[in-house]
Amino acid sequence: MPVELVARRKENLDYELLPQLEPVPEVLEHIEAKRGQTPFAVVSASARDSATAWLSTLDLLDRFDTLVCAGDYKRSKPDPEGFLLAASRLGVAPETCLVFEDTGTGIRAATSAGMASIRVPPFWERHTRFVRAS
Numbered sequence: 001m002p003v004e005l006v007a008r009r010k011e012n013l014d015y016e017l018l019p020q021l022e023p024v025p026e027v028l029e030h031i032e033a034k035r036g037q038t039p040f041a042v043v044s045a046s047a048r049d050s051a052t053a054w055l056s057t058l059d060l061l062d063r064f065d066t067l068v069c070a071g072d073y074k075r076s077k078p079d080p081e082g083f084l085l086a087a088s089r090l091g092v093a094p095e096t097c098l099v100f101e102d103t104g105t106g107i108r109a110a111t112s113a114g115m116a117s118i119r120v121p122p123f124w125e126r127h128t129r130f131v132r133a134s
Helices: 003-020 025-034 048-057 081-090 104-112
Strands: 041-043 066-068 098-101 116-119
Touching (some): 048 066, 066 081, 098 104, 104 116
Parallel strands (some): 041 066, 098 116
């Protein structure tokens, strides 16, 4: 299957899931506690339109000083390029950054950038209910 088709299907699925999207309470709490004191960025492998739609749906777009999205960088995670670009745009040193990431690839990218990171389970993992067989 062509990469472009897979990417398009992923973006379409993202838009379908928008009504179910919820912020991660602990991450939101951190953002609110540090608002006005700490600059924030989003680094996403998704298109800017998708990232903007997610943040707008959650009423969080105004909390971020910069968005680094697909097309802003050449090398995707696990390469640290996107995170380093975000730090540069924010005017902060990479070693002062804390990254909230939902993938192992993203954690590796943050580590390679010299940034601390916390793994946050993705949406579908946070909302999966386990059923035990009797």
